[in-house]
Amino acid sequence: MIKQIRVDQLKPGMFIHDLNCGWLDHPFLTNAFHVRDMATVDKIIKIGIRELYIDTIKGADVWAAPTQSEVNADLERRLQEIAERNTDKPIIVDLKDEAARARRLQGEANKLVRNMMDDVRLGQQVEIERVEPLVEGMVDSIFRNQDALLPLARLKNHDDYTFQHSVSVCALLVAFGRGMKLDKVVIREMALGGLLHDVGKARIPDRILNKPGKLSEDEFGHMQHHVDEGVLLLQQSPGISEIALKVTAEHHERYDGSGYPGGLVEKNISLYGQMASIVDVYDAITSERVYHKGMAPTQALKKLLEWSSHHFDPKLVQAFIRSIGIYPSGSLVMLDSKRLGVVVEQNEDKLLEPVIRVFYHAGQQHYIPPEMIDLSKFQQDRIASFESFEKWKIDPYQWLPG
Template sequence: MIKQIRSEQLLPGMYIHDLNCGWLDHPFMSNAFFVRDQATCDKILGLGIREVYIDTIKGADVWAAPSQSEVNAELDRRLQEIAQKQPEKPVVVELKDEAARARRLHGEANKLARLVLDDVRLGQPVRIERIEPLVDSMVDSVFRHQDALLPMARLKNLDDYTFEHSVGVAALLIAFGRAMKLPKEAIQELAMGGLLHDIGKAHVPEAILNKPAKLTDDEFAKMQSHVAESLRLVEGVSGVGPIARQVIAEHHERFDGSGYPKRLAGKDISLYGQMAAIVDVYDAITSDKVYNRGMPPTQALKKLLEWSKHHFDPQLVQTFIRAIGIYPTGALVRLESNRMGVVVEQNEGKLLEPVVRVFYHAGQHHYVPPEVVDLAKVQDRIASCESYEKWKIDPHQWLPA
């Protein structure tokens, strides 16, 4: 049986089924392994990992610990509760009018993010005048219809993860800021911080960034040094304001003080740093990397809820979920009718009933004529959030454009 235990309950002889944290938050070769000594237990505690999942068939048990299914049932209940709160739907234009424009903008953003990283690698300064117009365009697009740009941010090339992740974080921060009703000027700074938050990774060797094995302590420290390096690279750069700097400085801090580089806790972390931490983790764990496959968006949102007991402000996590939806735009979903499709648009006040473009039948394993289905107007409901890779479906072909 798979059970969730507190990390301080972990003992040698147990088998960790899931370290229950992001891939970049630990130096181990895998998220699952047999615990052979107390030093490993101490290291997990030192990393700020509060809870892990153990496999009681492969290792020692903890009596009375909740099962994974019990934990998931509670997280599902909390998602349902969040869905009952009526969010505003920030739509100015129709999705069809914004989709093609958002796709072009996403391509331009990825090209520019690559150029910025290449400049830094060559010792060139950050040229903020090239980035500001892009930030303005991204903010305007999300304000017109966020369901056009956000699914584009899910499309990443394994070899280009670092800068494409920055574009995804920027887009999500814009939607988050809009849901928080922040001033547009603050949202523009948030987006700027998102684009630049990992710029210091330009000085982290590719062999460390993409290492498909356990990191040494020195390699892990080098990976974490990207925060200080990012701040150094924007020092003295006009146009990178205080909000953007807080995003860069604090996106790896955690609410319980277990993050880095300063181990800030609670309200010592700025609002913008807390928002960036949530978005950074969400985009990271939903993205494919050379050493790990991303999880479906709804599963990732449940992880954010689970981790909000320690690492994030629970109210901010709930606001983020309402901002992007229980089944975020771009998610592959399976309906109770066994039909499958991609979520193309959220329905105001009905987060469990988005608009889905149906194109596949899971039971019969074949494509069907594409059909746009508004779940708020039919009896069919979403049964699960699925993986594109599992079904060998190309997301590029079905996302809004």
């Protein structure tokens, strides 16, 4: 049986089923292993893990611990409660009108971040004035209709992950800030910080940055330095704002003090740093990597809820979930009718019932004429599960708007 335990309940003789830290490049070779000694327990505590899962068939038990299914049922209930709260995110422009602009912006942003990282490797400064117009365009696009750009930002390939992750964090921070009703000027500076938050990785050796596998403990220590390197780079860049610096400096801090580089606790982390940490983790755990399979978006949102008991501010996690939806746009889903479709648009007052473009029948294994279904108006069908584009050999670009 799989159970969730607190880290202070972990003892030698237990079998760890899941370290429960998909956002952390931990120093262990795998997420599942036998605990042989207290030194291993101490190492797990040191890296900031607060709760994890054990397999009681393969190792010692904790009698009163909740099962994985009980934990998941509670997270489902909490997601349902968040979905039922009213949101207020008016759409100014129809999705089809914004989609082409969003595709162009995404391409320009990926290219700009790649070129900027190359320039930094060659010893050049970050030129803020080159980045600001693009950030302004992304902010405006998401304010017009966020369902155009956010799905594109989720699409990444292994080789360009670092660049594409920065673009995705930028876009998600805009949607998050918009959902929080922050001033647009503040959101723009947060977005700039999001686009630049990993610029320090340009100073990390390629053998570590591009390693196709788990980092060693020493390599992990080197990787952590990217935050300080990024802050130093941006401090040397005329025109950088304090908000953008906070996003860069604090996106790996954690609410309980287990983060880095400062080990800051709760309100000692700025609002912008806290929001960036949530967005950074969400995008990281939903992305496919060489050594890491991305989670389905709703599963990732459950993980954020679970981790908000320690690592994140619970109220901010709930606000983030409301800002992007329970079934984020761009997700591939299967309906009860066995039809596959892509979530293309949110219904702001009914987050469990988005608009779906269906195009494939999984039961009969063939494509069907594409059809737009608004689940808030079509009561005969419901989302049954998330699916993988890779599993079904479907090109997501073909079915997203634009």
